[in-house]
Structures are given as structure tokens and as C-alpha cells.
Amino acid sequence: MLTIQNLIYSHPNKDLLFDNINLTLNKPEKAALIGNNGAGKSTLLKIIAGVLLPSGGTVQTGAMPYYVPQLLGQYNYLTVAQALQIEEKLNAFYQILAGNITETNLTLLNDDWNLEERCNEALAYWGLTHLNLNQALHTLSGGQKTKVFLAGISIHQPELVLLDEPSNHLDTAGRSLLYQFIRSSSSTMLVVSHDRKLLNLLGMVLELSKRGITLYGGNYSFYAEQKATESESLNQEVRSKEKALRKAKELERKTAEQEQKLDVRGKKKQEKAGMPKIMMNIMKNNAENSTSRLKGIHAEKVGAISQELHELRQKLPDTDKIKFGFDQSGLHKGKILFSAREINYSYGQAKLWPEALTFQITSGERIALKGMNGSGKTTLIRIVLGEIEPQTGTVQRADNKAVHIDQDYSLINNQLKIYEQAQQFNSSGLQEHEIKVRLNRFLFTKDDWEKYGRDLSGGEKMRLMLCCLTISNKAPDIIVLDEPTNNLDIQNTKILTAAINDYQGTLLVVSHDEYFLEQINAERWIHLG
Structure with missing residues (x-):
């Protein structure tokens, strides 16, 4: 195949x-x-x-x-039928039904008499029965565009x-x-x-x-188990090599000290015995040459082990290289951070939620915000963050520091270079070299520091944002995540998961990724619509 x-x-x-x-x-x-x-x-x-x-x-x-690309914006100027490459065949089908039975129409249709039926069945499966095949693709949401192209699989078979x-x-x-x-x-x-x-x-x-x-x-679970075994084996090798390096350095130090003591002792004996100066110089040179050879042997051994350790560390998964350092001291579990009573919001005449919402958010909770597209998840996030107020009902907010991590990682300023971005979060007065150490921890080497935010991938923006949060040192009381894994590959999703699990504050998460929600231990759900 x-x-x-x-x-x-x-x-x-x-x-x-x-x-x-x-x-x-x-x-x-x-x-x-x-x-x-x-x-x-x-x-x-x-x-x-x-x-x-x-x-x-x-x-x-x-x-x-049959190819369904990740990005579909390039098809916006087409109709649904054109994007699915069925427009000419459908037109020929309708022409024949209307009595216009020409050689051209018959050739275009190519005996595909159940095309219309397949179209209707495929669109119905994906919940697109209301869709007009002549509708422009740019009028559809991202999810609807994806469903159109997925429906094309059943149409084209x-x-x-x-x-x-x-x-x-x-x-x-x-x-x-x-x-x-x-x-x-x-x-x-x-x-x-x-x-x-x-x-x-x-x-x-x-x-x-x-x-x-x-x-x-x-499947992926089998793959993950295999990779975990490989990673653990590699980590054991790293730990073993680190231990060997410490021993080699300790032996190098002790040998140098011992040689120094022997040299001092020998010199005192020579002076006491009244040995001629020329003989003392010969013996001194011999001792120095011997010491130099020993130093060379030990330095060579230390260098070889260091090189092996460096090569092993290069093979480590990136999630094992990253270190997180939130200051969690200001977070107190159980404190009521947000309280809503009978709240609702309207766009036009219709209320956003069929029933008014009443709930609390307490410090330390991990809450998943669930609902269909258009159910008001973003509006509720904005109310929790204090960006807008509900039109009915009441809310109470405790003083807190909240960070909103959206799908586009808009905390990252696209006009700033990576190092400049990190400096923007340097509220604790870290020195330049300390900031660069933090950037290295999050896989940004000196070759990356001059890159602009606009040139970073979704995964790179996510890592830079997490790095900036650790540079600011104090963990926020609430982190709001809005579809955080949408633009991430598996590697960067693991990095994000590890960071979140290192965080002890409150999480409010919008995600359709059930596996991700399990991994970050979401313990409560707020359902909308």
C-alpha cells in the first residue's frame, strides 16, 4: 500500500x-x-x-x-464542494438528473451515481447536516473545517x-x-x-x-513503556557515570595532596642529610616529572569520564533535562479564591448558559472546564480573571495573582528576543548569567537567545513561558490553561505536564484532551451547556 x-x-x-x-x-x-x-x-x-x-x-x-492537513486556512477561498474536489462531479450529476445527458457530464460523473447519498451520509455523521456544499469555507469554524475534510474520507473512500x-x-x-x-x-x-x-x-x-x-x-501505551524503560536505563548509566566522575576527581585530589606531602618530606630529608645542591635539583626534577605524569594520567581519566557523561546526557529525553523551580511558599490550600452565585452573561438577547452558574474555586484545586464549542468557556474564564463582570448574579474574588496561558501563548511578546523576554519577568533581580542558566534549563542555548518571539514554534513559546514563570520565582495563585496542548507535539506536552505537576497552586483548565486531563490529575469538572 x-x-x-x-x-x-x-x-x-x-x-x-x-x-x-x-x-x-x-x-x-x-x-x-x-x-x-x-x-x-x-x-x-x-x-x-x-x-x-x-x-x-x-x-x-x-x-x-487522501490527505487532511493540519492547517486549513489555505482553502478559505473555496466552497465546501470545491475543497472536497467533488464540485464538477456533483454538477454533472445534477445536470443529468435535469435531463442534460451529455457525453461530458457522463464522463465527469464516471458512473458514481450514489455520490450525493455518500455526501449526505458523511456530513450527517460529522454533525454537518445544516451545511450547504456551496458555502464558503471561510464561514466555518476550525472544528467545522476539520470535519468537512474528515467527511471527505467517506465520500472518496x-x-x-x-x-x-x-x-x-x-x-x-x-x-x-x-x-x-x-x-x-x-x-x-x-x-x-x-x-x-x-x-x-x-x-x-x-x-x-x-x-x-x-x-x-x-500502540502508544506500548511505545511509552518501551521509551520509559530506555530512559530509566539511560538515567542509571548517567548516575553511574556521575559517581565514577566524583571518584576519579577525589582520587586525583588525594593523589596530588599525597605527592605534595612526599615532596616536602623528601626535601627536608635531603637538606638534613647535607646532599649536594646539584643532586637535590636532579631529584627535584625527577619528582616533578613523576608528579606531572600522575597528574596527566588522572586528568586524562577525568576528561574521558566527563566526555562520556556529556554524551550520555545529550541522549537524555528533554523532559529529564528540564528543572523547575517555583517558589510555592505563598500558596495556601483551601482558601476561597473565587465565588460565583447565580451568574449569567448575554450576547444579544439570549443568555449564554441555560441555567445560571453557582460555584466556588478554592486554592489548590485542579478544575477542568468542559463544554461544546460556543458554550461560553472563554467568557467564564474572563469573568474568573476579572476581565469582565457577569450581567446577572454576583461574584467575589480574593486578592490573587493569576496567569492566563492561552492557545497562542500570548504572554510571549513576539517583538522581543528570547533573552529580552526572560528579562521582562526578572522581578527577583537575577544576574545575567543566572537568567541564561535558567534559559539553558529550558533547552534554550546561546544560539537561541537572539531569536524573536515571532519566530518560535508553539512548543518553544510554551517552554519560554514556563521558563519566564520560574524566573519570576513566585508561583501564581491561579493558572488558567485554555487548550494548552493544541499546538504542542508529544515531547512538549510532556514538558508542560511535568511543569504543571510541579505546581501546587490552583488550575483551571479548558481541554478536550482527556489523556492530558488525567495526567495533570484534574479532580473536578465544571460543565457548561
Whole structure:
């Protein structure tokens, strides 16, 4: 169904993205394609789909692939029918029904007499029965656009399907439909996603890295167990090498001290015995040469162990390299931070929530805010943060420091360089070298410090934002997360999860990623709509 041999891709500026990519997918296998940001997952899908040309190697598919890209804005100028590439065939179908039975129309239709029926069934499955096929795509929400392209799978019935982050803009109900669709589909699938629930539906995991593609014969949970075992083994090697380095340095120090004592003692004996000066100088030179050789041997050993340790640390997963340092001392569990009684809000005449909301948020809670698209989650967040007031009911807010982390990480100023951004949060007066140490902890080396915020990926912005919060030192009382994993790969989602689990304050989280909510131990839900 899909065979890739010795595939190479270089960017237009000649920078190599990947090479020696080899892969075989047989019908009806379903595989997850995962890898760190910048590994080339989306590029590989585009090459298979024929959107991009490789720099070398071959791609063979048994049939025309059906490709659902991650970003759909480029189709905004098209109608739904045009985006699904069915407009001409549908028009021919309607022309024939109207009696215009021409050779051209019959050729365009190509005996596809149940096309309209498939369209209606596919759109109904995804909850798009109200959709007009002549409607412009730019009038649809992100979730609706995704559903349109997913509906195209049932319309075209392809043998090979390529999906790039298909659950990104879907709410909980939409994700459930997607999971069921993937389970029941007989198509061969290659899926790029960070949605662990979706990944667990796929029978194999393909990890894309600089080494090529590594196949793990199981779902994502199996892959995660394998990687955890590898990581623990590597961490043990690091700890063992750190211990060996400490011993080598201690032996080097003790040997140097011992040699120094022997030299002093020998010199005193020589002076006491009245040894000729020329003989004393010869013995002194011999002792210095001996000491120098010993120093060289120990320095060489310490250097070799240090190099081995450096190489081992380079292999560690990035989540194991990052260290968090929130000052949690000002957080007190159980304090009422926000209280709402019978609140509601209106846009126009209709009330946003069918029933007025009454609830409290206390310090230390981890709350998931749930609801369909358009159910008022963002409005409620703005009320909690004090940006707007409810139009009915009452609220009470305790003095608190809140941080709102939205999907676009807008706490990051796109006009500032990475180091300048970090300085903006330096309320505790850290020295320049201390800030740079913190940046290094969050995987920003000196090669990155001059990059502007506008040039960072979603994952990089997230890491910089977390770094800035640790630079400000004092942990906020409330962190509000609005779909925080939407633009993150698996690696950066793990980093975010680790940071959140290190935080002891209050969390209010909007997310359709059930696995993420489990991992951060969301303990209470507020349901809207």
C-alpha cells in the first residue's frame, strides 16, 4: 500500500531535514507517526500526498492518498464542494438528473451515481447536516473545517489516508466521532497526532528522528513503556557515570595532596642529610616529572569520564533535562479564591448558559472546564480573571495573582528576543548569567537567545513561558490553561505536564484532551451547556 525507500528531503536553503527514510505500510495497517518538533512529520506526509517533492529516494502508493492537513486556512477561498474536489462531479450529476445527458457530464460523473447519498451520509455523521456544499469555507469554524475534510474520507473512500493532527480543533463530541471513525475504517492510515487517546487506537508507532524511522510494534501505551524503560536505563548509566566522575576527581585530589606531602618530606630529608645542591635539583626534577605524569594520567581519566557523561546526557529525553523551580511558599490550600452565585452573561438577547452558574474555586484545586464549542468557556474564564463582570448574579474574588496561558501563548511578546523576554519577568533581580542558566534549563542555548518571539514554534513559546514563570520565582495563585496542548507535539506536552505537576497552586483548565486531563490529575469538572 505504501513503500518509501531511501527518502531524503532538504529545505530550499539546502539544510537537510531527514535522510535514509524507509517505511512499508500494508493494507489495512494503521500507524502513528510521532517525533519531536522539527523532525519533519508534516513534511513527510506532504511528500507522500504529493504536495512536496523529495530531494531523493522514492515513494510508492497503491492508490491516490487522501490527505487532511493540519492547517486549513489555505482553502478559505473555496466552497465546501470545491475543497472536497467533488464540485464538477456533483454538477454533472445534477445536470443529468435535469435531463442534460451529455457525453461530458457522463464522463465527469464516471458512473458514481450514489455520490450525493455518500455526501449526505458523511456530513450527517460529522454533525454537518445544516451545511450547504456551496458555502464558503471561510464561514466555518476550525472544528467545522476539520470535519468537512474528515467527511471527505467517506465520500472518496480512499485506500490510503494521511491525517495531520486531526483532533486539534475538535471538541469532546467531535473527538469521540473521530475515534469511532478510525476504529471502524478499513482504510490504511498514517496519522500524525499528539492526542494520546487517538494514538492508542493505532496498531503501530513510527518514531521519526535524525536516525530515520524506528518502528514500535504496538500502540502508544506500548511505545511509552518501551521509551520509559530506555530512559530509566539511560538515567542509571548517567548516575553511574556521575559517581565514577566524583571518584576519579577525589582520587586525583588525594593523589596530588599525597605527592605534595612526599615532596616536602623528601626535601627536608635531603637538606638534613647535607646532599649536594646539584643532586637535590636532579631529584627535584625527577619528582616533578613523576608528579606531572600522575597528574596527566588522572586528568586524562577525568576528561574521558566527563566526555562520556556529556554524551550520555545529550541522549537524555528533554523532559529529564528540564528543572523547575517555583517558589510555592505563598500558596495556601483551601482558601476561597473565587465565588460565583447565580451568574449569567448575554450576547444579544439570549443568555449564554441555560441555567445560571453557582460555584466556588478554592486554592489548590485542579478544575477542568468542559463544554461544546460556543458554550461560553472563554467568557467564564474572563469573568474568573476579572476581565469582565457577569450581567446577572454576583461574584467575589480574593486578592490573587493569576496567569492566563492561552492557545497562542500570548504572554510571549513576539517583538522581543528570547533573552529580552526572560528579562521582562526578572522581578527577583537575577544576574545575567543566572537568567541564561535558567534559559539553558529550558533547552534554550546561546544560539537561541537572539531569536524573536515571532519566530518560535508553539512548543518553544510554551517552554519560554514556563521558563519566564520560574524566573519570576513566585508561583501564581491561579493558572488558567485554555487548550494548552493544541499546538504542542508529544515531547512538549510532556514538558508542560511535568511543569504543571510541579505546581501546587490552583488550575483551571479548558481541554478536550482527556489523556492530558488525567495526567495533570484534574479532580473536578465544571460543565457548561
